Amino acid sequence: MAQIETELQLLKVEAVNMWTLVNSQLSKARLAFLNFDKDLAREVVTKEKRVNGSELKIDRDCENIFALFCPVAIDLRFLLAVLKINSNLERIGDIAEGIAKYIIDAEAPFTKELLDVTRILPMYEESVKMLEDTQEAFEKEDTILARSVFKKDDFLDDINRQAHKVLEHHLKDHPEDTSQALWLLSIIRKLERVGDQAKNVAEEIIFYLEAKVLKHKNKFV
């Protein structure tokens, strides 16, 4: 096997590990959010360092592979995809950390009603699912699965778009929930970003496997 193949294989493993790590961060932040578990939230914040380290490592590996092996065609696309996926994953890690920080800063558990009206829980679940799907798509080189992510993002976008109206409405009746509503809005905005990032990742997977640039296509066509 050519040396570059070995290197790319290692890189893939690394990327998958990062994925798993980010996924666990996001899921933990979700658990912390659900159970209002500040300790777990703090763990997420601490572990963010690991994500950052992982990102740096992958970046450096990519740079080395570029410098040493001069990849072209599918190898090049794979590397570029990994580069982008890497920074997207890191962003998702950041988001998980951000959510965790909000939870640490929040004063009281969120009320059931507020959670229900904002539909934040299904939104969160869906975004975790999206991330998992992209990981599977990447590991299995499955573009169909990757494509399925796009539809899920619409669902997130919808909730995100409604969030302002819903919260405004809710606050009219429950002004005491202001603080919680503000936190939830922040979290929803963040989750919307997770959806976007996952979509970006899916696009990169398709780009690498099929060499189609999907980015910004579905938005305008």
Next chain:
Amino acid sequence: MAQIETELQLLKVEAVNMWTLVNSQLSKARLAFLNFDKDLAREVVTKEKRVNGSELKIDRDCENIFALFCPVAIDLRFLLAVLKINSNLERIGDIAEGIAKYIIDAEAPFTKELLDVTRILPMYEESVKMLEDTQEAFEKEDTILARSVFKKDDFLDDINRQAHKVLEHHLKDHPEDTSQALWLLSIIRKLERVGDQAKNVAEEIIFYLEAKVLKHKNKFV
């Protein structure tokens, strides 16, 4: 002059153009926000396509240069930096669009008091300034200027961190501002991202010029 130099030169011009475009988007969104000018906001939304197009083009150019010229050392770092800067700029463009959309969706102009307490205007100015500084640093290959961006980001972070408390406080006294407060929170969260992105860009510039990986360093060391 070697062919690759010409290509990199062209790429740089392209990147600078993108920068200018994104900058104008962000500034226009700011103007729209200041003057509550929905038409201008709509213009920003429309022009976002241009940013996307520009991002795609730069991405494709980078890919071609990777494939055709096998860059190493400073050339490689430049390309990697441009790749990352490119996606950061695109994100900033997205954010400008997002802000513009909020303005379109918002019902009424923001009250002076709310603007003052949240310190959103200086935050906005500062983020535009950061973006401009990075552009200049990139054009002039000025790492000192690039480094100066980091300090500015702290200022944004500070405002962002205060936002929740400030708004909560304000809403207690002015429950009628709920909708506006929610919008402002969204915008502040977005601007914070602009600061982050600009910082990332500055890091990439330094990486390319000095080959130091600064990312995640200042945060933990």
Next chain:
Amino acid sequence: MESTIIKSRNFNASFGSNHVVKNVNIDIPRNHVIAVMGPSGCGKTTYLRCINRMHELIPGATSEGEMTINNENIYDMHPIFVRQKIGMVFQRPNPFPNLSIYDNVIAGYKLNGIKLPKAERDRIVEHSLTRVALWKEVKDSLNKKGSFLSGGQQQRLCIARAVAMEPEVLLFDEPTSALDPISTSTVEELFHELKANYTLIIVTHNMQQAARVSDKTAFFYLGELVEYDETKIMFTNPKDNRTQNYITGRFS
């Protein structure tokens, strides 16, 4: 407007019973740099030499099929005309060692017995040497033998010699494989300037060179033309698996 200058249709070439170029169809656009790459022995050189009918100089070599320049069949023309229209540059720089630099440049006219007034000859020499970015370097030593030049300069002199005949197409057979990297880069830079006036077809072993210098790339494998496309596309998204394996260094 992009127009086709060289066109092959079902072109075949053999050495005796050894069929080395198989059914090649290709359209080469004017004023472009075309790279021809492929593993050793895949028939690149043979195909190239068919274009200006140098192939038939080898005893036992045959060819069939259509090969046209500006829609005229090359194999209906006299080889001497063909070779005047389609210049060729070889692997090792080969200036005529017994001639001065000046005489090397106009060797094509001398060999063909074409007599020109001195002023015209001077003009051709200066023009050709300028084209290959050699005029400044050698204008004071035009009467010296070419052999004191460096490898890269010699190769540029050979290109000037071909250019002096005002051909439409220039063929290059691994033009830099005998040169060191510095000379190689001087010659490669030249290709970009030459393409304004000529169509360049370059056989090269060096994939990176094909990537660097060409607009379109043809990939030969076992005598077949496997893929022919924009160089950018060939190197980022080749359509054929054999191309992909070759350029990514995975050989079956």
Next chain:
Amino acid sequence: MESTIIKSRNFNASFGSNHVVKNVNIDIPRNHVIAVMGPSGCGKTTYLRCINRMHELIPGATSEGEMTINNENIYDMHPIFVRQKIGMVFQRPNPFPNLSIYDNVIAGYKLNGIKLPKAERDRIVEHSLTRVALWKEVKDSLNKKGSFLSGGQQQRLCIARAVAMEPEVLLFDEPTSALDPISTSTVEELFHELKANYTLIIVTHNMQQAARVSDKTAFFYLGELVEYDETKIMFTNPKDNRTQNYITGRFS
């Protein structure tokens, strides 16, 4: 534990009055692949040939300074012993044309007049050919002449011949520059396997090859060792401007 095997201190080499290797200080770690690159004529080959004292075979060639293997000065040992300890592989595959594949592998013993029992010889041949991943391909034609092998196979046979002497260090002077890309990649793959047992020093013109195969890279320029560092660092962030200009293809 990484230990230094070859060490030069203020090493110089000349051809008569032509000083071509200047004050080279280098530490080569055991079981690593070291690439030596640099522009043509910068003294790479000369330096390499100094390591196993082949340099002095050229009339008028001299050298001075310290060059040690395992902290023993190479220039205090007899060249015959040095060369048995430090094997060398050349640019063009050069199996002995009059010997069979089998005899080529044990040429180091046979031609040195060292008699070994047949079983031992068989063992050495099999072991060496296995090391260079050639055993499977040639085990049925051990008695044929080496010249029917392909270029890459011949080069691997030459490596097997060097390996059979159980050296500690293997020197390669542009080992693939006479090979086509496919053979090149077979030989390159081998380097990774060989480094478990030997220290490899490879002179190469091809920067990409240096990048691909080596752990550390030394960059020579005009006889000086300009930079010597991890290959990754050399290719992503070289410290010296000359290195940077060379690897990015900008020549002054």
Next chain:
Amino acid sequence: MDTSAKNSVITRSDLPLRVINSTPETIARAQKKVRRSFRQIRTETVFRRTLTIMGLIMIILVLGILLTLIIQSLPSIKSLGLKYLWGKVWDPVQDIYGAWPFLLGTLLSSFLALLISIPFSLAVAIFLGEYFPKGWMPDFLKNAVELIAAVPSVIYGFWGLAVLVPIVRNLENHIGVEPVGVGIFSSSLILAIMIIPYAASLGRSMIQMVPSPLKEAAYGLGATRWEVIRSVVLPYTKSGLFAGVLLSLGRALGETMAVTMVIGNTSLIPKNIFAPGNTMASVIANEFTEADKPVYLSALIELGLVLFLVTVVINLIGKKIIDRFTQ
């Protein structure tokens, strides 16, 4: 390279490194191997000395030849002086020794032979080197030309005497010169045949050395085959071809037997190219064993000295040209 093994003591650094940390028996084996290597090193020194001596022998040989010739011709040089060279009469009976008839005979026959042979040898060289390097016909021609060189000169002489001389005599009858048959012209004809292979095979190899890219470059510029030969091949090889001619000349000058048999062997100055004459080589061959007087013998040897010097100079020039060409 200093190859003398300083001593036969085996030091640590002489052992293969992999052995040092091994069992005693492997060390013993390695030491045995090293000892053998020391023997090899001594043999190497002896071998190098032998080679140098062989090189020296060649120099001594040539110097010896030169000295012998000079010493043995001293009596004649002393008694006859320089005018020996253009003395027109050679009459041993009266002790008059003039070499001019032989010098003239040698020059005439050699240059005439050269003139006749050049077109043929050049044609062979071009035909074999450029037009048809491969195939049965050129193979036949090549072997035939080689055969011309291989046939012993005495056989040419014999054939010349038996066949050529009568034909020439007929010819002479026709054109009205004295019909002797033997003479300069006959020997030139024989010589011409004999020296064709020298210029031809050298020329052929020179022409084949013309790099084919050079020729292809000319074809690539649209030249015809003949133009390629005339403008590329011949200019490129002209010094080599000239050297071939020189070597042929050297050969013609020194040729003895064939000439002796057909030239007529008279010591008179040849009046025209059909007249009988004598060359330096043939006069030595004829008269050496009969030379009974010291001066006579010495005069013959002086002829040999002159012949030696002339041929050596011509050959050396030819060789130098070839050396320059092949580098």
Next chain:
Amino acid sequence: MDGKNIKYRIGKSYVAQIVTTIFAFACVIPLLFILGFIIKAGITKINWHFLVSIPKPVGESGGGIVNALVGSILIIFCASLIAIPIGILAGIYLSENGKTRLAYWCRLCVDILQGVPSIVIGIIAYFWLVKPLGGFSALSGSVALAIMMLPIVIRSTEETLKLLPSSLQEAAFALGMPFHRVMFKVVVPVGISGILSGVMLAIARITGETAPLLFTAFGNPYLSFNITKPMQSLPHLIYDYATSPYDDWKNLAWGASVILLLWVLLLNIFTKLITRKWKVQL
């Protein structure tokens, strides 16, 4: 560049080719004449008796050339014994020490030696051996012929070894082989076909030489195996009998000519076969 001009040029090219071909093959005609005539004149004289008996005196028909055959073989054998080892070693010396001053002079001397006319060598052998030893001898003839062989053997050895890629030697040196083994185990075996062909060429060349034997081996009408005494040789016999006025002797010379010719021819063919068989593919 008009078509007429081109036609003219192409025509000229063809004419040149035809003229060259005619001239080239014209060389073969005299050769065929010579060979044909000699074979016609000589072949009938050859029979077993011819090969095993010595020449008869004048007036007696019949007789053979066994003395010349044996003499030639002996003289050539002795010459080879002297010239081949020295020649090969000196050839190795020249190819290995190409640039030293001694090698320069040595090469010059070899070049000089190659050009020395055979008759001069005869003179030299006469003074070096015949006079000191007090009489003509086969041995002195052998030495003369050996001197003639030397330059051919040396140059062919040198050229052959020089043509071998230097990588061959370097490969051997790099295995830690001492110089003499590199030479005798690697370089010479690989170049053996070139060296052998030089040797055969040298033998073929001296086989036909007469001039150096005229005043060394001298000739001898009787069968002799003693190399310190005069000895007959084939070319010498042909020369003697061809220039004699007697038809019987001339006939003997024709027969001997055919034998000599066959001998030389066989040597040449043999050389070709040997070089083809031993040629090592590089």
